Amino acid sequence: MKIIRLVIVSLALCAVHGSAATFAATSPATPCVAKDTQNLTPTTRAPDWYVPGVTGPCQVDKSATPIVTPTTAYWVYFSAFSPSDAFRTVPYNADYSARDCEVNFRTCGQYIISYAWAFWYSCSGRGLSGYDVARNIRYWADRARANGPNWRVYTWTEAGGYPYGCAFSLYAVS
Amino acid sequence: MCIQPLRRKLTAVRFAVVAFVVAVTVAPAVAATPPVLRLNLKLQTLGGKPILGQTTRAVVAALGRPTSRTQGPRRARFTYGPAGAWSALVLFRRQGSTLRSWSVVLADRRLREATLGTPLQLPPRRLQSRLVSELGMRVVKPYRCGTTCRGDVAIRGSQLRVGFGRVDRRPRYLVLYDSR
Numbered sequence: 001m002k003i004i005r006l007v008i009v010s011l012a013l014c015a016v017h018g019s020a021a022t023f024a025a026t027s028p029a030t031p032c033v034a035k036d037t038q039n040l041t042p043t044t045r046a047p048d049w050y051v052p053g054v055t056g057p058c059q060v061d062k063s064a065t066p067i068v069t070p071t072t073a074y075w076v077y078f079s080a081f082s083p084s085d086a087f088r089t090v091p092y093n094a095d096y097s098a099r100d101c102e103v104n105f106r107t108c109g110q111y112i113i114s115y116a117w118a119f120w121y122s123c124s125g126r127g128l129s130g131y132d133v134a135r136n137i138r139y140w141a142d143r144a145r146a147n148g149p150n151w152r153v154y155t156w157t158e159a160g161g162y163p164y165g166c167a168f169s170l171y172a173v174s
Numbered sequence: 175m176c177i178q179p180l181r182r183k184l185t186a187v188r189f190a191v192v193a194f195v196v197a198v199t200v201a202p203a204v205a206a207t208p209p210v211l212r213l214n215l216k217l218q219t220l221g222g223k224p225i226l227g228q229t230t231r232a233v234v235a236a237l238g239r240p241t242s243r244t245q246g247p248r249r250a251r252f253t254y255g256p257a258g259a260w261s262a263l264v265l266f267r268r269q270g271s272t273l274r275s276w277s278v279v280l281a282d283r284r285l286r287e288a289t290l291g292t293p294l295q296l297p298p299r300r301l302q303s304r305l306v307s308e309l310g311m312r313v314v315k316p317y318r319c320g321t322t323c324r325g326d327v328a329i330r331g332s333q334l335r336v337g338f339g340r341v342d343r344r345p346r347y348l349v350l351y352d353s354r
Contacts, residue, residue: 077249083276083335115251122341122344125341125344126322158322158337160277160335160350161265162279162347163322163344165321
């Protein structure tokens, strides 16, 4: 009888421990952005559990620390998704753009897609606020940090350069 | 004795005031209404002139001076019409040593197309079927609504494509672009 009790208790403890581990990756109680180089499904909004400035990467690659920390710099245009226009940047610059969008949603897109008005037009047309966009950018910046130094945040337009999608994801540079 | 000349002067002043008011109120309204653009998808012309693969100068010659333009070393963009109600965007990219137009976006619902009439007034799925049946295009990406509503068709025998759709609460658009 004692042995059966011990087995039941240890099974229960295992179950609690397992669910706690899952919780750590997804719940707001112990939040952090895990390394994930596989599921890069673009988003227009960050997940509900993500809190900008509070939820950081679970483990940051130290070599990803920037040598210089510039204020907002232009995102780099690249043609990997032609005939769409795509723009990418390093995580710390994405953070600056996120801050820009919190401060002025109508102008922040100038640094991101070189077209402030189109950025605001497309993102607000999708019902997003400057705060929503900023939060999403920060989320992807943290995911880039979690993944390693060669990961960039990127965003893009539909084919033909229009409309701008207001979604973000990650791109690995070689 | 002096009443007649005074009346004449008063009438002249009234006329001048009316003319001024008319000029101030009507002229901007006329200027603010851009002309209806005429697109020919078979010939890939806008206003009777080729629109893709053109230099910035050729586009200005065809469509006039843009309302706003952004030009960098690798890319450029011409906007026609005010920011909130633009009728056309022309996008350029560097090919060799010159910037050439590769995409034109049209969003004025009055747009006239030689075969389709007013394509931006057609329901998107109807537009897609007419692009296929009347202009012989091939569906590349069927029209559907996800995060955005969009469909793409290809012009047979060329690298050109036509995209169409709308961004949530924004007006419908049509984009003719080079897919290379």
